[in-house]
Amino acid sequence: MSVVGERLQPTLFELGKHGRGGGKIPHPPKDALDRIPAAARRASAPALPELSELEVVRHYVNLSQLNYSVDTGFYPLGSCTMKFNPKLNEWAARLPGFAGLHPMAPDAVAQGTLQLLYELEAILAEISGMDAVTLQPAAGAQGELTGILVIRAYHRARGDTERCEVLVPDSSHGTNPATATMAGYRTVTIPSAPDGGVDIDAFKAALGPKTAAIMITNPSTLGLFETRIGELLEATHAAGALAYMDGANLNAILGRFKPGEAGFDVMHFNTHKTFSTPHGGGGPGAGPVGARASLAPYLPAPRVIREADGTYRLERTGERPSSIGRMRSFFGSTGVLVRAYAYLRAHGDSGLREVSDDAVLAANYLKARLAGSYDIPFERACKHEFVASAAGIKHRTGVRTLDIAKRLIDKGYHPPTIYFPLTVEEAMLIEPTETETLETLDGFADALIEIAHEAEADPGVVTSAPHDAPVRRLDEATAARQPNLRWRAMTGEQTPCPD
Amino acid sequence: MLETIGISSVDELFDDIPRALRASPLRLDPPEPELELAARLTALAARNRTDLASFLGAGAYRHWSPPAVDQLLLRGEWYTAYTPYQPEVSQGTLQSIYEYQSLLAELTGLDVVSASHYDGGAATAEAALMTCRATGRGRLLVSRAIHPHYRGTLATYADGAGLAVDEIPLVAEGPLAGTTDLGALARLLADSDHPVAGVVVAQPNVLGLLEDMPEVGRLAHAAGALFVSVIEPVSLAVLAPPGAYAADIAAGEGQPLGIPLGYGGPYLGIVACTDALMRQIPGRLVGLTKDLDGRRAFVMTMRAREQDIRRERAASNICTNQALLALAASIYLATIGPHGLRDVAALGAVHASELAAALAAVGAPRLHAGPYLNELVVRVPDAPAVHARLLDRGVLAGIPTAELLPDEPALADGLLVCATEVTTPAEIARFAEALRAELAGPVMAEAVR
Numbered sequence: 001m002s003v004v005g006e007r008l009q010p011t012l013f014e015l016g017k018h019g020r021g022g023g024k025i026p027h028p029p030k031d032a033l034d035r036i037p038a039a040a041r042r043a044s045a046p047a048l049p050e051l052s053e054l055e056v057v058r059h060y061v062n063l064s065q066l067n068y069s070v071d072t073g074f075y076p077l078g079s080c081t082m083k084f085n086p087k088l089n090e091w092a093a094r095l096p097g098f099a100g101l102h103p104m105a106p107d108a109v110a111q112g113t114l115q116l117l118y119e120l121e122a123i124l125a126e127i128s129g130m131d132a133v134t135l136q137p138a139a140g141a142q143g144e145l146t147g148i149l150v151i152r153a154y155h156r157a158r159g160d161t162e163r164c165e166v167l168v169p170d171s172s173h174g175t176n177p178a179t180a181t182m183a184g185y186r187t188v189t190i191p192s193a194p195d196g197g198v199d200i201d202a203f204k205a206a207l208g209p210k211t212a213a214i215m216i217t218n219p220s221t222l223g224l225f226e227t228r229i230g231e232l233l234e235a236t237h238a239a240g241a242l243a244y245m246d247g248a249n250l251n252a253i254l255g256r257f258k259p260g261e262a263g264f265d266v267m268h269f270n271t272h273k274t275f276s277t278p279h280g281g282g283g284p285g286a287g288p289v290g291a292r293a294s295l296a297p298y299l300p301a302p303r304v305i306r307e308a309d310g311t312y313r314l315e316r317t318g319e320r321p322s323s324i325g326r327m328r329s330f331f332g333s334t335g336v337l338v339r340a341y342a343y344l345r346a347h348g349d350s351g352l353r354e355v356s357d358d359a360v361l362a363a364n365y366l367k368a369r370l371a372g373s374y375d376i377p378f379e380r381a382c383k384h385e386f387v388a389s390a391a392g393i394k395h396r397t398g399v400r401t402l403d404i405a406k407r408l409i410d411k412g413y414h415p416p417t418i419y420f421p422l423t424v425e426e427a428m429l430i431e432p433t434e435t436e437t438l439e440t441l442d443g444f445a446d447a448l449i450e451i452a453h454e455a456e457a458d459p460g461v462v463t464s465a466p467h468d469a470p471v472r473r474l475d476e477a478t479a480a481r482q483p484n485l486r487w488r489a490m491t492g493e494q495t496p497c498p499d
Numbered sequence: 500m501l502e503t504i505g506i507s508s509v510d511e512l513f514d515d516i517p518r519a520l521r522a523s524p525l526r527l528d529p530p531e532p533e534l535e536l537a538a539r540l541t542a543l544a545a546r547n548r549t550d551l552a553s554f555l556g557a558g559a560y561r562h563w564s565p566p567a568v569d570q571l572l573l574r575g576e577w578y579t580a581y582t583p584y585q586p587e588v589s590q591g592t593l594q595s596i597y598e599y600q601s602l603l604a605e606l607t608g609l610d611v612v613s614a615s616h617y618d619g620g621a622a623t624a625e626a627a628l629m630t631c632r633a634t635g636r637g638r639l640l641v642s643r644a645i646h647p648h649y650r651g652t653l654a655t656y657a658d659g660a661g662l663a664v665d666e667i668p669l670v671a672e673g674p675l676a677g678t679t680d681l682g683a684l685a686r687l688l689a690d691s692d693h694p695v696a697g698v699v700v701a702q703p704n705v706l707g708l709l710e711d712m713p714e715v716g717r718l719a720h721a722a723g724a725l726f727v728s729v730i731e732p733v734s735l736a737v738l739a740p741p742g743a744y745a746a747d748i749a750a751g752e753g754q755p756l757g758i759p760l761g762y763g764g765p766y767l768g769i770v771a772c773t774d775a776l777m778r779q780i781p782g783r784l785v786g787l788t789k790d791l792d793g794r795r796a797f798v799m800t801m802r803a804r805e806q807d808i809r810r811e812r813a814a815s816n817i818c819t820n821q822a823l824l825a826l827a828a829s830i831y832l833a834t835i836g837p838h839g840l841r842d843v844a845a846l847g848a849v850h851a852s853e854l855a856a857a858l859a860a861v862g863a864p865r866l867h868a869g870p871y872l873n874e875l876v877v878r879v880p881d882a883p884a885v886h887a888r889l890l891d892r893g894v895l896a897g898i899p900t901a902e903l904l905p906d907e908p909a910l911a912d913g914l915l916v917c918a919t920e921v922t923t924p925a926e927i928a929r930f931a932e933a934l935r936a937e938l939a940g941p942v943m944a945e946a947v948r
Contacts, residue, residue: 008590008794008795008796009594011594011597011598011601012598012601012602012829012833013598013601020836021834021835021836021838021839022836022838022839024563024565024834024835024836024839025563025835025839025842025843025846025920026842026846026920027842028842028845028846028848028849029849032845032846032848032849033737033845033848035848035852035870036709036737036738036848036870036872037709037870039713039739040709040712040738040739040870041737041738041739042735042736042737042738042739042740042743043739043743045736045837045838045841046605046606046735046736046740046837046840047605047837048602048605048606048832048833048836048837048840049833049836049837050836050837050838051833051834051836053565053567053834056567056571056830056833056834057567057571059833060571060574060577060595060830060833061571061574063590063591063594063595064571064574064576064577064591065576065591066588066589066590066591066594067576067577067580067588067589067590067591067592068580068585068588068589069575069576069577069578069579069580070575070579070580071575071576071579072575072576075581077581077584080581082579082581085575085578085579088533088536088537090573090578091537092537092540092544093761094569094759095540095541095544096544096549097543097544097545097546097547097549098543098544098547098761098762099759099760099761100547100549100759100760100761101547101549101760101761101762102553102555102559102561102760102762102895103558103559103760103761103762103763103764104555104557104558104559104898105547105548105555105762105895106887106890106895108548108890109547109548109551109890109895110547110762111546111547112542112543112544112545112546112547113543113544113547113762115543115546116543123527126525126526126527127525127527129522129523138617138618138621138764138765138821139617139817139818139819139820140818140819141806141816141817141818141819142617142621142816142817144816145659145816149655149658149659152659173806173807173818174805174806174807174808174809174810174813174818175806175807175816175818177806177810177811178806178809178810178811178813178815178816179816180811181811181812181813181816182656182659182660182815182816183659184659184660184661187810187811224515225515225516227515227516227517229517229520230517230519230520253516253522254525255522255524255525256513256516256521256522257516257520257521257522258522258523261520261522261523262520270819272819278578278579278823279578279579279580279581279582279819280577280578280580280581280821280822280823280824280826281577281578281580281581281582281583281589281592281595281822281823281826282581282582282583282592282596282614282615282783282819282820282821282822282823283615283765283819283820283821283822283823283824284617284764284765284819284820284821284822284823284824285819286765300655317902317905324655324658325651325652325654325655325658326620326648326651326652326654326655327620327621327652327655328617328618328620328621328648328652328764329558329618329619329620329646329648329649329652329752329763329766330558330559330618330620330648330762330763330764330766331762331763331764332763332764333617333763333764333765333766334761334762334763334764335759335761335762335764335765336764336765338540342536342540344527345528345531345536345539346530346531346533346536347530348527348528348529348530348531349524349525349526349527349528349529349530350529350530351530352525352527353525357509357512360509360512360513361500361501361504361509361512362500364504364506364512365500365503365504367504368503368504368505369503380515381506381511381512381514381515383512405585406585406587409585409587409588414585414588415585417584420807438500466587466588469587469588470587470588470590471586471587471590471790471794471796472587472790472791472792472794473587473790473791474586474587474788474789474790474791474796474798475788475789475790475791476788476798476800478788478789479786479787479788479798479800480786480800480801480802480803483777483784483786483800483801484786484787484788485597485600485604485610485611485612485777485784485785485786485787485800486597486600486601486604486605486610486611486612487597487598487601
């Protein structure tokens with residue numbers, strides 16, 4: 001195979017040459033490590049690449065050019081809320097007072113950060129209609145695990161130990177059933193109703209003395225509001241179970257629906273979705289969890305406390321023995337939370353409602369534009385995202401959703417989420433977000449419509465796409481069968497340490 | 500837009516929310532213009548104290564991060580992309596993750612590195628869970644000398660999964676004081692009614708001391724258990740890597756690799772393992788492959804372990820992880836280079852020696868006899884009170900061991916202090932002088948002032 005194409009880059013290891021780099025750190029005396037027993041010391045230096053700073057900079061700048069990103073184009077990846085990341089937030093997180101603060105610093109040293117975190121808890125509680133919020137979980141999935149462990153602790157504290165099941169709809173995110181397993185619960189998957197929504201009657205039938213919780217994404221992963229959710233929440237509570245809301249789709253309902261007011265008991269927020277903290281190529285996120293007052297005693301520790309004199313402190317070890325404990329070290333992903341706080345303050349009461357209004361408007365507009373060219377399995381008003389399907393195109397032409405996604409790359413767009421939810425054939429989950437212009441939405445709709453025409457007229461050009469990306473389609477089967485997960489050539493030749 | 504949709508107002512799009520369930524008005528402040536918000540944030544940041552001479556480590560470390568690291572991270576092509584689901588337009592992220600896996604494999608001496616976990620605590624917990632899946636056993640032995648937050652996280656995860664956790668005590672006195680009690684470990688492993696899946700020990704441990712890791716590995720393996728080594732990545736430039744002492748899994752906190760302290764995150768959870776455990780490792784993996792034209796390319800692989808494919812049978816629920824922090828660590832390692840990393844670790848050791856000598860000279864000798872790298876406990880009577888008074892003198896004197904490990908009577912009078920390459924002689928002198936004044940009593944303290 002050729003090592004690199006026109007735009008592809010050699011690896012760090014191929015670039016490295018002995019003797020390059022240096023000049024960053026003073027050299028310690030030669031006997032610096034003599035007091036460390038030889039048996040505990042490394043026998044030979046790690047064979048890391050040696051590069052000049054210029055080489056490192058070019059490597060990473062050139063590699064970055066192989067990425068598609070929100071800053072370079074429209075990224076309608078459904079379920080992920082790829083909205084614009086305001087630059088003020090990056091600046092804020094890097095303020096030395098925030099960025100340089102040690103996580104074990106005494107409370108007296110950390111008053112600014114503690115105040116920000118305390119205020120953020122209150123803002124999230126107001127948005128969600130929940131009574132208490134923990135900021136500790138490091139991502140949405142960890143927030144889910146936190147929430148389900150809190151629910152388990154609640155049942156246990158009441159001596160209600162027979163509950164061993166969590167009900168999830170088949171359209172749920174994969175994290176929901178995976179979370180239930182990690183919390184020691186059995187997942188019961190409930191098939192969706194024909195209208196795409198949660199089958200409320202099937203859920204009600206499955207509820208019982210074994211049910212610990214239901215996990216519902218609302219709006220659903222199809223972008224539809226669950227209109228009978230009130231009925232389901234009542235039935236859940238009547239069965240003695242609790243209701244968890246996966247907050248992945250909160251971007252659709254800010255100021256319109258507060259899960260806590262409606263009767264959900266616990267929910268998580270994805271700051272990297274709803275509150276514009278950057279997705280980072282796959283993280284970091286943050287997954288704060290809100291809960292009603294009856295569950296607050298079980299939230300992870302430590303939380304932030306405001307004293308009567310207006311100072312702030314962290315809960316002390318053991319101060320709240322009912323807590324499920326820690327989900328991670330230290331306070332949480334504070335740098336992410338600083339960004340979310342800045343976003344929430346920038347938008348305020350009216351701005352947050354506008355966020356959802358505009359996100360929902362954009363999604364419905366795109367859905368209307370595509371209706372003549374793609375199957376729209378659920379015609380009612382969507383929320384912030386909607387499902388289109390290429391099932392009809394596939395039956396007529398053999399062109400699949402995967403092909404259409406790859407062809408979108410040629411036309412300058414990041415593809416939507418594809419083949420999710422699993423309940424819709426040839427699904428494309430499209431989420432435009434509120435931050436895009438009408439011109440951008442129209443350009444994307446035009447591109448998708450053009451591809452639908454191409455599929456009929458010249459399917460080959462679609463099935464062989466992308467034609468204009470740094471690489472063509474990849475051999476994923478070989479990658480999985482014969483995994484090559486690290487660079488190995490380097491291990492044969494270790495570069496000697498100069499001193 | 501409304502006309503295209505066929506409605507007359509945006510409100511109609513929300514008609515599907517039942518009236519009874521509609522939200523009460525948001526009681527939040529109005530939108531804040533950027534200028535005012537920037538002033539608010541500046542003022543909040545300024546309320547954190549940054550004027551202290553800090554000797555605080557305990558799992559998060561001050562280091563020099565070359566400005567190239569953050570400037571490269573600020574490219575939008577990196578931080579405003581997402582998980583590389585479409586590899587044709589994500590080769591930048593994919594190659595950077597493959598390089599991260601390779602760099603960390605070299606550093607740890609292990610084969611397979613996942614493309615990141617949340618932090619050292621969650622990484623340690625996931626590593627412990629891996630040993631249970633791999634062995635089919637349900638009992639874990641965890642040293643009391645791993646970071647208490649990691650122990651806490653592991654306990655939460657283990658409770659969720661229905662696993663038993665026993666703690667291995669510390670040696671209380673003598674030359675091995677402060678290290679994991681290997682005699683106790685052997686006895687805990689000998690309980691054949693409750694076979695052990697994994698043994699979890701840190702190097703250096705939370706008190707800064709070096710453990711006899713090869714012996715831990717021998718004991719664990721003799722009992723059919725797997726061995727999880729909790730590592731600090733900078734130290735691996737000079738300390739034997741987990742692969743050299745037969746650890747099966749390494750877990751740890753990647754923050755020291757160029758990532759700001761930031762009051763606890765976002766950080767970088769490191770998990771690495773042997774080839775034999777490849778199918779058990781949770782989180783994303785990137786592999787090398789080729790495209791239709793034979794060009795070398797990178798792709799997420801072995802996805803059948805993951806939650807979006809496997810659902811309730813997945814290896815973990817982890818989805819969004821810490822890709823940007825893995826990138827930061829890679830850029831840091833590439834910029835600082837192997838010799839730079841060694842200098843960082845060795846200079847930290849030198850400064851720690853100087854710190855230990857300066858504190859001993861004012862009446863605060865080391866509490867333990869064993870070897871350490873760059874973090875150590877010094878004996879200070881009434882340490883929490885002294886620590887608080889030193890703060891008034893502008894010194895963040897590490898952390899009182901009585902607060903870090905409250906259940907260890909042997910640690911009642913200790914301060915855990917740390918030095919790195921950025922620690923200066925002036926800071927050490929400031930600490931020593933302030934401590935001399937405190938230990939000399941109130942009269943002397945006044946005189947020194």
